[in-house]
Amino acid sequence: MRRLVLSGIGLAVLVAVLTAANLGREGGGYRLDWDLLQTPPREVELASPARAEIIETISAAGTVEPVEEAEIAPQVVGRVVEVFVEDGDRVAKGDLLVQLDPTAARASLDSVEARIERLRALIVDAEEDVEKAARDLSRTEQLARRNVATPTELLDARSTMAKVQAALDVARNDLLESEAMRRMSQQELDYTEIRAPIDGVVADCEVEVGEVAIAGTTNLPGAKLMTILDPDRMQVRADVDETDVPLVRPGQPARIYLQADLLTAIPGEVERVAPRGRLEAEVVTFETIIRDQGGPDSPLRPGMTATVEIEVRRAPDALSVPIQAVVQRRRKDLPDSPELLAWLDRHPPAPGEAIGELGARYVTTAFVAVDGKARARPVDVGLSDERRVEILAGLGPDDRVIVGPFRTLEELKDGDPITEADPETASETGTPP
Known part of the structure; x- marks a missing residue:
């Protein structure tokens, strides 16, 4: 009972407010104008699709390592009588590194x-x-x-x-x-004379005079003496996800970012992709080698953590819009426009998809401004990068596309009233171009 009384009081207050508003209108009419309850127009940012180059990339984490590296291990058992090098020494192929007792x-x-x-x-x-x-x-x-x-x-x-x-x-x-x-x-x-097999720099020198060097590939002390690596030629050994690897090919350009400097891109190139995947923690990845192309001044050092971006596809003159302008909407939330029907023809349901689930399908959508209202346009998209996405169908160069603000785009519906924001105000909101 109390709830009904409160609802009645609320309704009476609403009618009183609307009556007072109408009494103040020119002509002093008593007719209630329910348009006063309509949502005010949303301020939006508009832009037309434009031609731009779009470079699609995939990312993977990896570790820097030398292109050429040799572990130095003895071929015979013997006591070390002299060590001629230490960590950081540069050696040439054939230089004497360690002398074992030759008696x-x-x-x-x-x-x-x-x-x-x-x-x-x-x-x-x-x-x-x-x-x-x-x-x-x-x-x-x-x-x-x-x-x-x-x-x-x-x-x-x-x-x-x-x-x-x-x-x-x-x-x-x-x-x-x-x-x-x-x-x-x-x-x-x-x-008994252990010599350098390659030109390079000594690393991980673990041998000392008096130790017994042990031949073989075991993990016993003395089985590995040191490592010789080439510091002038580096590569990144990265793990590319199985969903991305079909796009990766040897020879593709890449950018290498070090954990110590995520803003500086070091040029690289895909050297090879493993023919077989590797399963770890229920994730399948393919080992991919990216060769450093940064030249003699490259900052890459063995053991560094790196992230690589591989350029897998490129559209040099794509009709595109800012990436935030393309959103996802459920089929049931869109009007049955000719554009939607054409999109559904181009994107038939997946085999086995239930008829009752069709309304819940997501439709790739952009909103355009038409006569002061937002109108949903289903679109086909192609390549995308961090800023823009290619439009293959659904928009033309003369359309005025709603590109922001981002929060407005998340909530926008077909038919919502809109008004274009002042460009200076829009730039202050920080909406990406």
Whole structure:
């Protein structure tokens, strides 16, 4: 009951206000003008679609690394007797970095070389024995043909020839094996001198004199001695999302932004894209390499965090509007205009979409000013960048498009009364161009 009384009082007050307003009008009529309750026109900013270059980009996070990098690890086990470099030293390919104790390797090489000398002398003696046995066999065969030598003497001569020839063959095989062992021993001795495989700068030098260097790829101390990297050629290893990677191609221009300076763009270029994705935390990404094109003064350093923007598509002369002018509206909130019907023809429902859900479909929309009212225009859009979006259909260069303020665009409906804001006032609101 109390609620009904309050509602009646409110209605009486409203009628009284409207009556007083009408009494003050010229002519002093008592007719109520319900137009006084209408929403006042919204102040909006207007602009016509214009031609502009639009560059579409995709972004990805990554890490800076050198193009060429080599981990220095020993090829043989040995105690470190001297380290010739430290972190930050620049080295050339072939420079001596670390010396391992060569005593055991040199002794092994000396032993093999001594054996080779003995085998060579043995081969000389065996070759002489073979020559002598060959002469004896030839003479015995001649005597046997004249029945001077007995069959036993001929058999003994042939047996002697076979034995000395076998001894020569064994000596020669032993020499070949020993020469192979010498090459291995020489290589092991060479491995005690650890040299730079590339030109670059020393980093992560973890070796000290007296340590035992361990051959292999394990994580044991001594398995990795240092790293040599090329500081003049850098790249960014970025993870591109699976939704963006179909647009990425080698050779596309890119911009690199460092976490330490997000305002300065460093030129780059896509080098390669991984053929297989990688799943981490339920997100599939593709490893992409962006080569630094900033030249010798580039600020990129290994290990830095970077963000890359890759230019994937470009429209050099696109009819476009400010990006905030394009909004989304549900189908049920738009009038059945010819423009909407044409848009729906161009964008049929997805397979399996229920008829009852069609009213809830979102329609890409721009609002234009027509006779002091906002009119919704369904539009087709193309490329977009941070400021503008390409219009493929739905707007023409003579239309007056509502481009702001942003909050007004969020709430604007078809048919709302509007008035153009003063350009100076609009610029003070900070609406993006």
